[in-house]
Amino acid sequence: MEVLENEPALIIRELGKIWADFEGRLVKVPIVARALRGALRLEDYRLMLHDHYQQVLDGSRWIACAVSSIGREHLELRSRFLEHARTEHRDYEMLQRDYAAVGGDVATLHSGRQNIGSRALSAWMFQRAGSADPLDLLGAMFIIEGLGKHFAGLFARALQQHLHLEPHQVSFYRYHAEHDEDHLAELQEVLESGVLKIGGLAERILETARVTGRLYLLQLEELGHY
Numbered sequence: 001m002e003v004l005e006n007e008p009a010l011i012i013r014e015l016g017k018i019w020a021d022f023e024g025r026l027v028k029v030p031i032v033a034r035a036l037r038g039a040l041r042l043e044d045y046r047l048m049l050h051d052h053y054q055q056v057l058d059g060s061r062w063i064a065c066a067v068s069s070i071g072r073e074h075l076e077l078r079s080r081f082l083e084h085a086r087t088e089h090r091d092y093e094m095l096q097r098d099y100a101a102v103g104g105d106v107a108t109l110h111s112g113r114q115n116i117g118s119r120a121l122s123a124w125m126f127q128r129a130g131s132a133d134p135l136d137l138l139g140a141m142f143i144i145e146g147l148g149k150h151f152a153g154l155f156a157r158a159l160q161q162h163l164h165l166e167p168h169q170v171s172f173y174r175y176h177a178e179h180d181e182d183h184l185a186e187l188q189e190v191l192e193s194g195v196l197k198i199g200g201l202a203e204r205i206l207e208t209a210r211v212t213g214r215l216y217l218l219q220l221e222e223l224g225h226y
Contacts, residue, residue: 008191011202015142015209022143022213023150029220035155038162045159046104049172051223053095053109055118058125060091066129066137074133080190081137094172101169113226117219124215128208135201138187139209143216145184153177 026032031048034040063081070078100106114122128134156173159165167174196202 008188008196011191011196011205012188014206015139018206018209018213019143019146019150022146022217025213025217026151026220029217031220031223032155035158035162038158040159040162042102042163045163046099046102047223048220049095049099049102049104050109050112051115051118051219052172053092053099054112054114055121055219056092056095058114058122062122062125062129065126066134069130069132069134071133074135074195076193077135077190077195080186091172094175098169098172102165115219115222116225117215117217117222121212121215121219124211135195135198136204136208138190138195139205139207140212141187142184142205142209143213145187147216148176148179149184 027036031040031044034044067078067081070081096106096109099109125137125140128137128140152173156170156177159170159173160167
């Protein structure tokens with residue numbers, strides 16, 4: 001498809017299609033499907049928290065790397081990326097508290113490794129973040145923040161209902177369900193700011209969203225595989 005880079009609404013619609021495809025695949029990933037139908041065990045949830053923790057540790061690092069790669073021509077966007085890193089860099093603490101709250105050994109969490117999919121996702125994110133003016137990471141943010149807005153709340157409620165968990169035991173997913181909508185609104189503001197006039201950026205944003213979505217699914221498919 002030829003993308004008209006001066007039409008943010010078109011890009012947002014295309015991102016919406018990418019999200020719909022991603023979500024359709026997400027609900028079929030075994031651990032997610034089991035959670036939604038009430039067949040998840042507590043040890044499955046602990047494993048998910050364990051592996052998610054290992055990936056989230058890298059989250060603020062790749063954003064910070066992207067900040068350092070954005071040139072002076074895009075100082076406003078550099079500031080937005082930096083603010084995003086600031087709001088996300090303590091997420092691992094919520095995962096740690098949730099893990100401990102459901103009987104996980106924090107020492108095991110700290111000594112853990114990224115699974116196969118998380119390694120691939122982190123490598124991709126750092127590769128993009130280290131490139132010159134990696135503004136296409138807006139596509140990655142669309143996927144990751146979309147998980148919070150569209151899915152984290154549903155997932156948390158399913159966990160609470162079927163595993164009889166208290167809110168403090170699913171704090172990471174509840175927090176993102178409540179706050180990531182604001183982040184998506186900020187992302188839309190950026191797309192409408194004129195940034196899409198940069199040659200080829202619109203297509204790169206869409207490509208980065210697609211790749212990020214697929215690798216995010218891979219880390220869920222590879223839980224426990226290191």
